[in-house]
Amino acid sequence: MKKIVFSFLLLCISFAGIAQGKLERREFVAASLENNPAGEDPLRQLSIYLPPDYENGTQRYPVIYVLHGYGGTDSLMMNVWIDFKPLLDEAIKTGKMRPMIVVAPNSMTHMQGSFYTNSAASGNWADYIGKDVVQYMDANFRTIPERESRGLCGHSMGGNGALKLGMLYADTFSAVYALSPAVLNWYGDLSLSSPAFKRISQLKTQDAILKGIFETDETGYFNGFFAAVFTAMAQVYSPNISNKELWADFPVSYIGDSAVYDSDVIQKWDSEFPYNMIDDHLPQLRSLTALKMDWGRNEEFSHIPFTSMQFSKKLESYKIKHFAEEYIGDHGSMLDGFEGRVYTELLPFFDQYLKFQKP
Known part of the structure; x- marks a missing residue:
């Protein structure tokens, strides 16, 4: 009996010793969204992952900014579409990724999506991410407030936003990863002939x-x-x-x-499609530390594989260094979990290409 109790106590101590990060939600008024005629709420939410031992130390961390897809919110992105916390905890514990802060901003609108674009009607959604959210994170958390320590990624509409803001805010973000980026250009199910x-x-x-x-x-x-x-x-x-x-x-x-x-x-x-923006943002694209995009070959939205390849080929024609990969999967089947793209590809990507604080 004593042996069983002793083993149980050892097990409890072992679990207690596994470092766990913390997920919290904040909200703030985004200046770029105030007084918009369409009545979108400037009070915005952020889902934020703080790495293990954040509250006990003084270290500063790189930040990964995560943009959600159409119909999503910050909490849906971080807790439902992709369950980030266990992936981040495990990646840090195993050394796949050094400790970082990860934040998903809420960009939901009345029509379910901002497309991360400035608008005279609904507010300046590009500036909201590139200015307001970054300023809030740098003012309220121990970030490394430098371009080289900020990564930007997103899925679907968020992948579009990552590529777009990577061009518009190349002086703010240094590494960009787009997962199944949607609406890069006209094609297939995204066409002017759509019913x-x-x-x-x-x-x-x-x-x-x-x-x-x-x-x-x-x-x-x-x-x-x-x-x-x-x-x-x-x-x-x-x-x-x-x-x-x-x-x-x-x-x-x-x-x-x-x-x-x-x-x-x-x-x-x-002019708003990222594919067409490439021509006017060549210096910005060349200034990025790293750029990667991927998509599933069995994608439900027919425009995504074609326009992703089209985008990559245009970058290649301009000799802009980047990574592009098609994998076996659909719009979301290979993102979450320990075999998914976020854990196996995205987190190591940012570990490699973001700048960390020296010990």
């Missing part, structure tokens, strides 16, 4: 569009989903503050069954 534009013309209000977000058409196309996505994109790519219902102009509208294409709005959308 979702007709749906938007018929429904006319945000509430009506969101109500049918899970509806598909007779071909199985995610008609309701893309209607919501295009509306969210329009509010930041082609905002119109005089349109009090949708706060946007659209590249395609319908008169009955006839599509009407607006070349000026199409040009605005084209």
